[in-house]
Amino acid sequence: xxxxxxxxxxxxxxxxxxxxxxxxxxxxxxxxxxxxxxxxxxxxxxxxxxxxxxxxxxxxxxxxxxxxxxxxxxxxxxxxxxxxxxxxxxxxxxxxxxxxxxxxxxxxxxxxxxxxxxxxxxxxxxxxxxxxxxxxxxxxxxxxxxxxxxxxxxxxxxxxxxxxxxxxxxxxxxxxxxxxxxxxxxxxxxxxxxxxxxxxxxxxxxxxxxxxxxxxxxxx
Amino acid sequence: xxxxxxxxxxxxxxxxxxxxxxxxxxxxxxxxxxxxxxxxxxxxxxxxxxxxxxxxxxxxxxxxxxxxxxxxxxxxxxxxxxxxxxxxxxxxxxxxxxxxxxxxxxxxxxxxxxxxxxxxxxxxxxxxxxxxxxxxxxxxxxxxxxxxxxxxxxxxxxxxxxxxxxxxxxxxxxxxxxxxxxxxxxxxxxxxxxxxxxxxxxxxxxxxxxxxxxxxxxxxxxxxxxxxxxxxxxxxxxxxxxxxxxxxxxxxxxxxxxxxxxxxxxxxxxxxxxxxxxxxxxxxxxxxxxxxxxxxxxxxxxxxxxxxxxxxxxxxxxxxxxxxxxxxxxxxxxxxxxxxxxxxxxxxxxxxxxxxxxxxxxxxxxxxxxxxxxxxxxxxxxxxxxxxxxxxxxxxxxxxxxxxxxxxxxxxxxxxxxxxxxxxxxxxxxxxxxxxxxxxxxxxxxxxxxxxxxxxxxxxxxxxxxxxxxxxx
Amino acid sequence: xxxxxxxxxxxxxxxxxxxxxxxxxxxxxxxxxxxxxxxxxxxxxxxxxxxxxxxxxxxxxxxxxxxxxxxxxxxxxxxxxxxxxxxxxxxxxxxxxxxxxxxxxxxxxxxxxxxxxxxxxxxxxxxxxxxxxxx
Numbered sequence: 056x057x058x059x060x061x062x063x064x065x066x067x068x069x070x071x072x073x074x075x076x077x078x079x080x081x082x083x084x085x086x087x088x089x090x091x092x093x094x095x096x097x098x099x100x101x102x103x104x105x106x107x108x109x110x111x112x113x114x115x116x117x118x119x120x121x122x123x124x125x126x127x128x129x130x131x132x133x134x135x136x137x138x139x140x141x142x143x144x145x146x147x148x149x150x151x152x153x154x155x156x157x158x159x160x161x162x163x164x165x166x167x168x169x170x171x172x173x174x175x176x177x178x179x180x181x182x183x184x185x186x187x188x189x190x191x192x193x194x195x196x197x198x199x200x201x202x203x204x205x206x207x208x209x210x211x212x213x214x215x216x217x218x219x220x221x222x223x224x225x226x227x228x229x230x231x232x233x234x235x236x237x238x239x240x241x242x243x244x245x246x247x248x249x250x251x252x253x254x255x256x257x258x259x260x261x262x263x264x265x266x267x268x269x270x271x272x273x274x275x
Numbered sequence: 276x277x278x279x280x281x282x283x284x285x286x287x288x289x290x291x292x293x294x295x296x297x298x299x300x301x302x303x304x305x306x307x308x309x310x311x312x313x314x315x316x317x318x319x320x321x322x323x324x325x326x327x328x329x330x331x332x333x334x335x336x337x338x339x340x341x342x343x344x345x346x347x348x349x350x351x352x353x354x355x356x357x358x359x360x361x362x363x364x365x366x367x368x369x370x371x372x373x374x375x376x377x378x379x380x381x382x383x384x385x386x387x388x389x390x391x392x393x394x395x396x397x398x399x400x401x402x403x404x405x406x407x408x409x410x411x412x413x414x415x416x417x418x419x420x421x422x423x424x425x426x427x428x429x430x431x432x433x434x435x436x437x438x439x440x441x442x443x444x445x446x447x448x449x450x451x452x453x454x455x456x457x458x459x460x461x462x463x464x465x466x467x468x469x470x471x472x473x474x475x476x477x478x479x480x481x482x483x484x485x486x487x488x489x490x491x492x493x494x495x496x497x498x499x500x501x502x503x504x505x506x507x508x509x510x511x512x513x514x515x516x517x518x519x520x521x522x523x524x525x526x527x528x529x530x531x532x533x534x535x536x537x538x539x540x541x542x543x544x545x546x547x548x549x550x551x552x553x554x555x556x557x558x559x560x561x562x563x564x565x566x567x568x569x570x571x572x573x574x575x576x577x578x579x580x581x582x583x584x585x586x587x588x589x590x591x592x593x594x595x596x597x598x599x600x601x602x603x604x605x606x607x608x609x610x611x612x613x614x615x616x617x618x619x620x621x622x623x624x625x626x627x628x629x630x631x632x633x634x635x636x637x638x639x640x641x642x643x644x645x646x647x648x649x650x651x652x653x654x655x656x657x658x659x660x661x662x663x664x665x666x667x668x669x670x671x672x673x674x675x676x677x678x679x680x681x682x683x684x685x686x687x688x689x690x691x692x693x694x695x696x697x698x699x700x701x702x703x704x705x706x707x708x709x710x711x712x713x714x715x716x717x718x719x720x721x722x723x724x725x726x727x728x729x730x731x732x733x734x735x736x737x738x739x740x741x742x743x744x745x746x747x748x
Numbered sequence: 749x750x751x752x753x754x755x756x757x758x759x760x761x762x763x764x765x766x767x768x769x770x771x772x773x774x775x776x777x778x779x780x781x782x783x784x785x786x787x788x789x790x791x792x793x794x795x796x797x798x799x800x801x802x803x804x805x806x807x808x809x810x811x812x813x814x815x816x817x818x819x820x821x822x823x824x825x826x827x828x829x830x831x832x833x834x835x836x837x838x839x840x841x842x843x844x845x846x847x848x849x850x851x852x853x854x855x856x857x858x859x860x861x862x863x864x865x866x867x868x869x870x871x872x873x874x875x876x877x878x879x880x881x882x883x
Contacts, residue, residue: 097277101355104385108347111389115437119397119430123408127425207405210425217400221393279775282860286780286787287773289856293787293848296840297794305820308835311842326822326832335843342847349856353863377859384855446846449854580850588788588853599782599861640834641809651807658807665796672793696862706763706776708864 096248099255106259109225113263116221117270120214124274133211135271136198142191143268149184150261152177153233157254160240161247178237181257185230192223211275218267222260229257277355281348288345295338299331307331310638312439315409315431319401320423323416333402340395343388350388353381362695364716368470369735371694371720372459375473376452379480383441383448386484391438394431401426432491440487441480443580447547448476450587451518454540457594458522460692461537462529463731465721467521475514475521482511492560493567501560508558512551519548534690535609539590542617543583549621550579553628568638571631574624582620589613589671596675597689601702602682608674612667619664626653691732694720698736781861784852791848798841805829 124130156177196216204212232253239245299306304326309318313335322329357370357378370378397408407423409431414421455472459465466472488496488504522544531537553575556562566572589612596604635642635650642648688697700710714736725741727733733741764770774780804811816824823833 095359097355097359100359101277101351104351104354108351108385108389111386112393115390115393115434119393119408119434122427122430122433123425126427126430127412129412129425206400207407210407213400213404213406213408217396221396279777282777282780283773283775286783286856289784289848289852290787293791296843296848300819300840305823305833306836306840308832308839310835310839311846313839325835327836331836335839339843339847346851346856349860353859356863373858374863377855377863380855380859384851442846442851445855446850449859453854453858581845584850584854585792588849588858591854591858595858595862599778638835638838640805640829640831654803655807658803661803662800665800668796704778708778 098246098248098252102252102255106256109259109263113218113221113267116214116218120218120270120274123210123214127210129209131209131211133199133202133204133209133215133275135275136195138191138195138198139268139271142188142195143264145184145191146188146261146264149181149188150258152184153181153254153257156181157250160245160250175237175240178233178240182230182233182237185226185233185257189223189226189230192219195219215271215275218271222264222267225263226260229253229260232256277360278352282352285345285348285352288341288348292338292341292345295334295341299327299334299338302334303327303330305331307335312435313398313431314435315398315426315428316411316414316421316423318431319398319407319409319426320414320416320421321402323419323421329402333399336395336398336402340392340399343392343395346384346388347392350381350384353377354385357381362714362716365695365735369716369719372455372466372469372472373449373452376448376450376455376476379476380445380448383445383480383483387438387441387445390434391442394434394438397434398431429491429494429496432494433487436487436490437484439490441483443576444479444483446580446584447587448479450543450584451476453587453591453594454543455522456694457536457540457590458526459721459723460594460690461532461534461540462525463532463723464525464529465719465723466525469719469721472518472521475517478514479511479518482507482514486511489558489563492563498560505558505560509555512555512558515547515551519544519551534593535604535606535613536590536594536690538610538613538617539586539593542613543586543590545617546578546583546586546620549625550575550577550583554579566631568636569631570627570635570637573637574627574631577627578620578624582624586616589616592675594690595696596678597685598696598699598702598704600679600682601685602678603685603689604678604682605674608670612670612674615667615670616664619660619667622660623657623664626657629653688734691730693718693722693732693734695735698734777860777864781857781859784857784860788849788853788857791844791852795841795844795849798837798844801829802834802837802841805834 156174159177160174196219199212199215204215206213206216236245236250236253239249296306304322307313307318307327308325309328309332313332317324317328318332320328321332357367357374361367361370397406400406401408401410401423405422407426409428410421410423410426411428412424412426414423455466485507486504488500489508492501492504553571557566557572557575593604593609596602630650630653631637633646633650635647639647642651642654685702687699687702690697695714695716696704698714699705699708715738716735717738718733718735718741720735722733722735722741724731725733727737727739727741729737733739764774764776769775771779774783801813801816804813810828812827813824813829814827816827816829820833820836823830823836829837
């Protein structure tokens with residue numbers, strides 16, 4: 056391969072603008088750089104990006120809460136419905152069952168094929184626990200309503216309903232992801248990266264709920 | 276790309292947002308009147324605030340909330356593609372500047388839109404659920420005491436402008452990337468410093484989160500915080516200036532091919548400088564007290580963001596139209612469009628600065644004081660310039676649609692560019708972009724001014740080795 | 749010395765054939781980019797039209813603009829713009845332009861179209877079942 060080739064008649068107007076003096080960046084010699092052929096799977100990067108933006112949303116809501124608390128004297132602490140703590144345990148349990156199912160599925164995807172029932176079972180349990188969590192949150196709302204605390208009653212109740220509803224909405228998304236994973240597993244078209252990403256999202260919902268529970272407990 | 280369904284849904288969510296916004300013209304008593312900034316409490320009190328403040332605000336908030344979701348989905352795709360799905364040989368530093376700009380913009384969008392969305396949700400709740408996040412107590416409108424209690428109007432401003440300032444950089448940074456890309460191709464040499472340009476765009480992105488309070492100097496917040504926001508605002512002028520100086524320095528001594536795309540790229544630089552300079556004044560609280568909410572601000576942001584970004588869009592259109600549609604746009608019409616628009620937009624927006632300095636407040640629909648009445652002839656001049664410039668855009672629209680169907684067929688690489696989009700096997704590109712074989716990248720993105728078998732450039736995908744001046748040194 | 753290019757073959761999907769899949773609900777980033785561009789074009793024309801209405805009112809406050817009452821019955825009685833209607837037009841002009849033109853066109857439209865040209869689909873080196881095994 057020739058290193059300098061006489062170009063066939065470059066038009067005058069395009070010749071010799073220079074190349075920036077060659078000081079700008081390293082000219083290449085036609086060799087491939089040592090690029091790692093491995094890059095993170097897109098599902099993995101995608102889920103981290105999604106979790107980051109969800110975090111920003113809840114950070115904005117947190118700052119709204121803090122500012123609103125300091126804005127006026129109408130902040131009336133409410134007692135958190137006890138069922139919230141039960142719901143927390145349910146969500147934590149679902150994370151555990153999901154992790155068990157994920158590892159079993161990973162083993163299934165390895166060289167020694169085992170029965171597909173085992174990981175699927177744990178994923179179904181996770182799904183049920185997730186739905187139980189959402190139902191428990193709805194019961195918490197009903198309990199609050201029974202105390203006469205609605206969305207607009209006072210700022211505390213507003214933020215309570217808002218934060219728990221936003222979280223529950225994202226948990227719904229996680230449930231949808233779980234359903235998708237289960238369906239794919241049953242059809243044997245599940246990728247490990249999909250399962251890992253869905254699990255990571257679910258665990259994040261767990262962490263987010265613990266943070267929200269702490270926020271609600273200390274401020275609301 | 277990694278998530279094609281998410282990509283598709285991002286467009287349709289954005290389209291739904293557009294429909295929701297336009298629908299506000301046809302419901303109730305019209306669209307909201309609170310400005311695109313929708314300051315509380317006007318935006319949150321409901322229809323007692325005026326026509327369009329009921330359903331109009333809700334539709335606006337729904338539209339913008341949907342828009343945020345759409346952009347978040349899109350940014351998700353961009354970031355994942357950049358980090359995970361580059362072709363073989365494409366290291367990050369071998370990305371063209373336009374791609375770096377889109378990557379930086381999508382990172383910003385991820386953070387900014389994620390904050391506007393909950394703000395819109397809170398606004399909707401204030402309207403439909405009777406909460407009072409943004410409406411304070413003891414507010415009396417039209418002799419009626421409003422039922423809300425305890426909200427913070429400043430909270431909306433903080434939430435909005437935390438999004439709002441990065442948003443204006445989201446609007447301009449892709450333009451910077453497109454303009455850099457177009458200029459390099461037409462200068463036939465790379466930028467003075469490719470990496471510093473990238474670092475500067477990144478610095479703009481990071482700093483943009485720290486300056487948002489400069490929209491709130493007169494909002495009643497603590498004056499010390501005005502100082503805290505003014506300082507980074509002055510600092511952020513540094514990366515902006517570096518970017519401009521790199522452009523100007525690279526242009527020095529270049530033999531430019533002045534096609535329409537290049538003219539619009541140069542126009543972008545001109546608009547960005549002119550509009551940006553007025554920003555220096557507004558960055559200082561003491562000066563901003565006089566100029567806030569006057570036409571000075573309106574002139575500033577129209578030039579630096581409105582017209583500059585439009586010129587970036589035009590530059591991209593003229594540059595990439597041959598690749599997208601396989602036909603060339605009409606060069607004569609393009610140049611005519613440029614010169615008339617360039618003169619026209621200066622004629623519209625330069626007088627705005629004069630109006631602002633003279634004390635003409637913005638968002639007023641009529642002028643009743645004697646000092647503003649004397650400015651009406653200036654407004655009339657601006658109106659005529661605006662109508663003229665608007666009419667000129669018909670040239671562009673005609674060019675766009677005529678060339679789409681009857682333009683000269685375009686070669687694969689009409690501008691002799693080096694980046695990957697010019698190496699597709701057909702023009703317009705086939706469904707899978709590059710045909711059956713994936714491109715492999717051997718070179719940095721802007722190898723112009725070298726001696727190679729193709730002329731004075733070597734494409735990124737060409738395995739040919741070339742000698743550059745650096746080698747000889 | 750450089751490597752010989754790996755002519756890796758992509759596990760590519762067949763292009764869509766139905767009109768809906770090709771032009772409406774398309775998964776092709778090029779079509780999505782053009783759709784965004786079209787949206788921005790419509791938004792910019794509408795936004796510019798609104799700005800003309802605003803500017804006419806600012807220059808000549810009591811001007812009767814023919815047909816204005818079609819846009820808003822209450823906002824333009826007798827085709828003369830009320831102050832509130834001016835603010836409504838201004839709000840819509842700004843919202844359309846900032847969101848649906850300036851964010852959509854440079855970033856979403858051109859970005860979606862040309863960003864993907866820097867890249868390649870992730871190479872799946874072997875049939876899809878192996879993909880499952882190795883992720």
